[in-house]
Amino acid sequence: MAIHQKSKSLTSRGNELSSTFYQLEVLNGHEAIEAKFPRFDEKVGNLGFKPLIAxxxxxxxxxxxxxxxxxxxxxxxxAGPDRKEEQMSRTDLEKCLAIIAATPTINTVDITGGAPEMNANFRWFVEEVSKMGKKVINRCNLTIIVANHKYLDLPEFFAKHNVNVVSSLPYYSKNRTDAQRGDGVFEDSIKALQMLNAVGYGKEGTGLELDLVYNPTGAFLPGSQVSLEGQFKSQLKRRYDVEFNNLFCITNLPISRFLEYLLESNNYEEYMQQLVDAFNPTTVNGLMCRNTISVSWDGYLYDCDFNQMLDLKVDAENSRHLDDFDLESLNNRTIILNQHCYGCTAGAGSSCGGSIE
Amino acid sequence: MSKDKEYYFNKNDLKQFGNITEFQEQMGKDYFKWYGNVMAEGALTKREKALIALAVAHAIQCPYCIDAYSSDCLSQGSDEEQMMEAVHVAAAIKAGTTLVYGVQMMNHVKEKSM
Structure with missing residues (x-):
């Protein structure tokens, strides 16, 4: 089934939120006097974490x-079908391979997008990383598997290279899923999950790991990961005979298109207040930015994927691009914090691997 | 307190709930601790407890509770259909308690009638 897109990207619509500068202005208040929420860096600093070091x-x-x-x-x-220009080049992917090979502490290569599979060099890159014996995570939106005949063999490809498939599925029913991801997405996602199960993904004893990501479908925080995982497992099995390994709850951070939604639905202030009120200091040491480096399509380095989308490059003056990758500088860098970081410290915490606690 | 207070229910009052300790600190603290334990995962899941709370919120017609537990139900993974079924359960029990008084009315009528 063809997916009916809800919208176009902010960039193609020329929306002012496509400017990272504007997004940061919204998050921090256009003037300092307008800032309504305590500064995240001060909150963390008052608890003795500042500077937060990798x-x-x-x-x-x-x-x-x-x-x-x-x-x-x-x-x-x-991301979207209109973002055709921003694709990592083979040259930069080769630089990534060289860095991964030369850095024994890197145990996981986490590939994300967009739909990473749409990069022409995706399969070659996965094969090369796989040869190094590193864990490969691919953040797959599921529907890409059935979007075109050239992707139909992705489940076999993933299985051959023992790729950990991590896929978004915001709910186990059509209305919630399609409301967030586009009409037709739920049906295609279920087909793709069944195809992944058919080659052994999510099945006990195969070693082929299939994890799902739960993002709330609105201006509310995710509940207990353990409880939601139980619901997803029982409902997906009963309704569609679908199995998976883990459910990761990820809080929506107030940036980009989710920020647009919050502002347009008049939920921004209440959502930010929820994040601030739910600040949990015990999540700080486990934040993903401390043991991750995030690389953009054009080779720049960031503390996490969210900082990347706000163009907040790493605080390592001589190592902000693949071309200047310096492990020592990056290992001891100070993490760049801003107001969106409240999203990762709310409640049980949030990371690309789900709850922190 | 605002001089121009013109209504009893103010949405922003919910955010001040924690301040009830201002007038009776220990009892307030005891309540919030007990509340936290009650609503934690137990023999019932957090999701089931949130649905019960939503139903009760409607039965006692508390607008604060309806907002709070509608959000909590969403967070805990309930969907619109499940939440509305919980409201129907509350409504059905409330309707039943009205109708069951009909037996008293019938008994009285039968006592007084030839």
Missing amino acids: SGIEIFQINIGKLCNQTCSHCHVD
């Missing part, structure tokens, strides 16, 4: 392109 690099996360077959209403990347 703990090394274990996860090498690469956003290999913003091109996607979906235009989800909460997308922090502002």
Whole structure:
């Protein structure tokens, strides 16, 4: 079934929120006097965490392109079918391979997008990383598998290279899923999950890991990951005979298209207040930015995918691009904090691997 | 307190709920601790407890509680259909308690009638 997109990217619409400068102005108040929420860096600093220092690099996360077959209403990347230009080149992917090979502390290569599979060099890159014996995560939107005949063999390809498939599915019913991700997405996602199950993904004893990501479908925070995982497992099995390994709850951060939704629905202030009220200091040490480096399609380095989307490059003056990658500088860098970071410290915490606690 | 207070229910009052400790600190603290334990995952899941709370909120017609537990139900993974069914359960029980008084009315009528 063809997916009916809810919208176009902020960029193609010329929306002012496509400017990272404007987004940061909204988050911080256009004038200092307008800032309604306590500054995140001060809140963390008052607890003795400032400066928040990286703990090394274990996860090498690469956003290999913003091109996607979906235009989800909460997308922090502002990805979509119209983002054709922003694709990581083979040359930069080769630089990534060299860095990964030369950095023994990197145990996981986390590939994201957009739909990463739409990058022409995706399969070659996965094969090369796989040869190194590193764990490969691919953040797959599911529907890409059935979007075109050339992707239909992706489940077999993933299985051959033991790729950990991590896929978004905001709910186990059509209305909630399609409201966030586009009409027709739920049906195609279920087909894709069944195809992944058919090659062994999510099945006990195969070692092929299939994890789902739950993003709330509105201006509310995710509940208990354990409880939601139980519901998803029982409902998906009963309704569609679908199995998976883990459910990761990820809080929507107030940036990009989710920020647009919050502002347009008049939920921004209440949502920010929820994040601030739910600040949990015990999540700070486990924040993903401390053991991750995030690489953009054009080779720049960031503390996390969210900082990347706000163009907040790493605080390592001589190592802000693949061309200047300096492990020592990056290992001891100070993490760049801003108001969106409240999203990762709310409640049980949030990371690309789900709850922190 | 606002001089121009013109209504009893103010949405922003919900955010001040924690301040009830201002007038009776220990009892307030005891309540919030007990509340936290009650609503934690137990023999019932947090999701089931949120649905019960939503139903009760409607039965006692508390606008604060309706907002709070509608959000909580969403967070805990309930969908619109499940939430509305919970409201129907509350309504059905309330309707039943009205109708069951009909038995008293019938008994009285039968006592007084030839």
